[in-house]
Amino acid sequence: MKKTLPGSLLAGLLCCAAPALAQHRILGFTDTAATRQLAWEDRFDQQLSAEHIGANIREFSAFPHHMGSARGKAVAENIREQFKSYGWDASIETFQVLFSTPKSRVLELVGSSTYKASLKEPALPADATSGQEGQLPTYNCWSADGDVTGQLVYVNYGLPDDYEWLDRKGISVKGKIVIARYGKAWRGIKPKVAQEHGAIGCIIYADPFDDGYYQGDVYPKGPFKNENGVQRGSVMDFVVYPGDPLTPNVGATAHAKRLDRTQAPNLLKIPVLPISYKDAQPLLAALEGPVVPAAWRGALPVTYHVGGNGARVHLALAFDWGLKPAYDVIATFKSAQYPDEWVVRGNHHDAWVNGASDPVSGLSVMMEEAKAIGELAKQGYRPARTLVYCAWDGEEPGLLGSTEWVETHGAELQQKAVAYVNTDNNGRGFFEAAGSHALQPMVNEVMKGISDPETRVSLWERARAKEVVDAASAKAKKELLETSTLKIGALGSGSDYSPFLQHAGIPSLNLGFGGEDAGGEYHSIYDSYDDFVRFKDPGFQYQRALAQAAGHITLRIADAVSVPFDFRALYKTISAYLDDLMSATEAQRTNTEVENKIINAGDYALALNPRDSMQAPPVRAEVPYVDFAPLQNALVALQKAADAVAAKQATGAGDAAFNEGLYRAEQQLLVVDGLPKRAWFKHTIYAPGYYTGYGVKTLPGVREAIEQRQWKEAEQQVAVAAAAVNKLAAHLQALAK
């Protein structure tokens, strides 16, 4: 059995003279500084109250409080006052941003069978806030206005591969309305791809296979989506740019220059509506045409047909479009030592409805950290760097508050921001971290020093155990049994780190717990306090644990003698991405060659059932050998530079210029022109996928060119990424001198 963290050791940390601690080292700290830091962390932990976090969750989620609502403003003001009460400087920074809310919504089957969708989530006696006034109706923000009637086509998850199958089946969605199920990729990809294929409207529903009774008992008996639950959510094409659609690259201040709404390149031209599976079932049951492949079938008790030649639907949507105020709450705890080095910490405060989990859980965690830091200050704690705690508005519609703030303060942030630490909805189970890989060793250290509430081993040991048990092969399990470092994930999008990391190059992390909090409340009226205390984190212990983790990380970055970046970890990570990409390209070459042979041999025509309409896939151009050498060579330079910097860090170097060099290193990975088709995204290592949305694409310029079989662009992007890595290597080499 695993050892638990001995309480006596933690208690002992306060006693600075304990000789055992003199040997304890944490990244970026001298022995003495480490001892002091661990002692402050222990005092920090003592200030954290699970109960108080729970009280804040209840308070912030007491009413619907979406951006632009009176309750939303009240929550922002409440947050500002809490910060102030904890001794922070706090104020609200307001932006004027576009935001759409529904005026009218109609969806009905037309023709022989008729059905009018209810489009309504009912109140439940077991959920106290589910019947409140002020709820936004079920809708997808940024849907176009529209009144369309057309044949309905079921398009599975609505991703490019699905349309390849439809093409082979000879089914077009041009001039038709598609119905796609939630899942596999971010929701906004579905209407975007539908629009690219000529659809005139898009319906999205949660199939019970992915999110409903197939997964487990439904709310309120269990946590999963009941037949009336609907996932609201943005369908802005944020992979082009997030934030206010009218003010790309600049802050949406009152007098900012704005695009005409019809010209905003990240807004859809077709109407989109999310519905419940109860509303979806009659539509799906009405479809005729071929039966869909097994991978397309959900868990409704119908045979899933593709449609396209029978059932027709009428979809009519109208929205209020107008500028609304977004209230970012910005709280600072200024340092005297390095006032112009900022550690930025953030979580959004706006919710689609009550949002007890999303975002209130993470928000309440962040407020608890602020409270504890205020208490520490009373005990004499002074951070070495300035802390900037931010509660963002308008995250749900498209990272509005954070993006506008980063766009407004971009130059200053690139000068001063050491790192950005993000949280959002937080569950229960296993600690999950993702972000800038130079921070990976520090994150591992922090995980090893915090105890898991359920098992009392460290967060690190529990996360490793989970990875071991879940690993796909005996080989992978063996390696994980022996590892001392867990890999952190890479960031795509889906929360407020995106503008910091991918637009401004600020080293970023996103933190949270998950794995034991599955449910279907996301973006519905049932994301409530009642749901949270029954199914998410009943005792708020994992909320407290997140406050520990985010707090320790924030304070270590704030107090380190040498800011805790290790570029050797970044080097290894990028190398692994490149290896993976080269293998994938090789596999793509072999597969293309073999598939072309099979197609040309006529084997598909023989293998396919002649009574089906299925066609052979198209022959594809052969995959050329791509010259990855520039990137391979750049990585050699990065490895040397990272080693040199690490050697200098080991000497205890920690002057301001050196630290500035360390924390501004990640900016070297940006390219001025950004990624192909989306100049706002400037990071050459991490980006949300053009056709995955939240899902990350690493080495995105190169990877997406290869995936989309754009060979010339792939080689150009290899050069671009190699230049960025070389720039980072040169920067680090200069720093190491």
Place this chain on the structure above:
Amino acid sequence: MKKTLPGSLLAGLLCCAAPALAQHRILGFTDTAATRQLAWEDRFDQQLSAEHIGANIREFSAFPHHMGSARGKAVAENIREQFKSYGWDASIETFQVLFSTPKSRVLELVGSSTYKASLKEPALPADATSGQEGQLPTYNCWSADGDVTGQLVYVNYGLPDDYEWLDRKGISVKGKIVIARYGKAWRGIKPKVAQEHGAIGCIIYADPFDDGYYQGDVYPKGPFKNENGVQRGSVMDFVVYPGDPLTPNVGATAHAKRLDRTQAPNLLKIPVLPISYKDAQPLLAALEGPVVPAAWRGALPVTYHVGGNGARVHLALAFDWGLKPAYDVIATFKSAQYPDEWVVRGNHHDAWVNGASDPVSGLSVMMEEAKAIGELAKQGYRPARTLVYCAWDGEEPGLLGSTEWVETHGAELQQKAVAYVNTDNNGRGFFEAAGSHALQPMVNEVMKGISDPETRVSLWERARAKEVVDAASAKAKKELLETSTLKIGALGSGSDYSPFLQHAGIPSLNLGFGGEDAGGEYHSIYDSYDDFVRFKDPGFQYQRALAQAAGHITLRIADAVSVPFDFRALYKTISAYLDDLMSATEAQRTNTEVENKIINAGDYALALNPRDSMQAPPVRAEVPYVDFAPLQNALVALQKAADAVAAKQATGAGDAAFNEGLYRAEQQLLVVDGLPKRAWFKHTIYAPGYYTGYGVKTLPGVREAIEQRQWKEAEQQVAVAAAAVNKLAAHLQALAK
């Protein structure tokens, strides 16, 4: 595009002097003999009428005709008369076999929620025979009588792995009633494993995920199982022995010595009942307890719980037990040349209900062959060996007619039978052959000479195209693109070849078409002529194609100068089985070692949700190195012997002694004592799996010992298999001299 077989070439075959044909060689024939044979095959084909096969299907399936029914006897007599009308000697050989039919059936939920199962397949206007008198009710033949009440537990497919999960979850089925879904393994495994685990009753249902609306439109709109359809079927433990449960190893003649029924080791002690998914849904919906894992969930619109602590059911079943006559129709076409060398061809005639597909399609194909051979005889054809065509009774309850016949005539068959060629229900699509691998090259040759009705390429080319398209990896696809030989499958059980091959060592084949005839009619009242002509093979063209294939194979074996066995193919096949087994053992060793490490490290305890009751898997004894060398050495000997025999065959050797040596070679692979726990099964290379039923286990003694982690038995069985292979090698070496 593929070339179709040129009609002019086929037409030309009749002209024996065509010089191109002198070059055409087929296995076992001299050039001259090959020319003559191909000409007869062409004349044979000309006698085959798809329409006539269809008429027979309609006639034989006109009424329910299960074993022991008056209609069953009438069908046997009709078959006998048809044989006679085609010029064959034909008679009925009768056995007296045990057979159970239902007297009463009750299944109901007891307690707070109540539901009484309907246990009824209703007549459908679209299916003319579905409302007939004389249908056997829905039941599992060989269920025990019983009246039990107990808590209900859902056990997924009811296989040993499923009980391992239940064990980890702390759920016992002891004293309870289980509900398992059809699929993954043969139905009879489910009550057998349930009984092994202490269950007192077993319900089996077809989940719509596996067999119902999830797969496609349901009958009569489409071919898939509607909510009322039920799969009847035997639950005799035929992997111990098939045939009459009271007369293992001997024919069930009128005066045979019989076991007491309660002592028959292949009969269950618990009641078992199959039900529709409409009847299953209220039972599953009533279950409480943990939600089952994703792999256990079906397509009913409920959350699948495991139960075991709530809903209770009452299951009461009583059966008529008594001896019934089984009427095997045996038709012979005696050869003057080698009258005591028999080529045996068979298909059963009994059905669970009307059985248009199962077995009437294959039966009608076989009758068409007999008709064509009769016509050929009028044109002067005389087979070199005696043809024995058999229509078996009582296949459905457990291969009764064929097993009793083989047991009765075993010694004579081992002396005279060159091979056994089986068919059963036949569909549409791709030609599938399985059986004795020494026949693989001949089967490939035959496939290359018959045209696929839908695409006009050869059966071989179409089957290869399907294998190429479906292959799992680019590597496998590449190999298949270049192969000249398709592998035939290995035979487990499920039709009448089992006693021939696995008890008597008669080289056997099972033939049929499939892949484009999916449906849910199997063993239900909807396996009707109406279903067949709409969804199986509407024009009967694939029935005609099967008559070609089975006819060509039968006639080639009958007429070959040197009977067409190639033991090099058998050698390669057994070698591949051994390689696979050695890799599997190696993987088992690595996995056991790693899993034990993980369990001992306590990682499961950390990775599992503490709010679940799930336990870590148990530590298992380490996997020792098994000595496979005896079998490896035996295979070296077999390779040499097979090469030597092939060299002799190439000289055109074909005297009677040599041929007898060839066709009796497979008997060398039998062992007198049979397989562990089931002495009736004597073949060391092929057997139905002890826990898969129909599914084959190759090198079964060794493989099952390894799977069940019986290391000592594994080494013993390596020795047994090695001795059998050595015996075959010595036999072939002697023959080659």
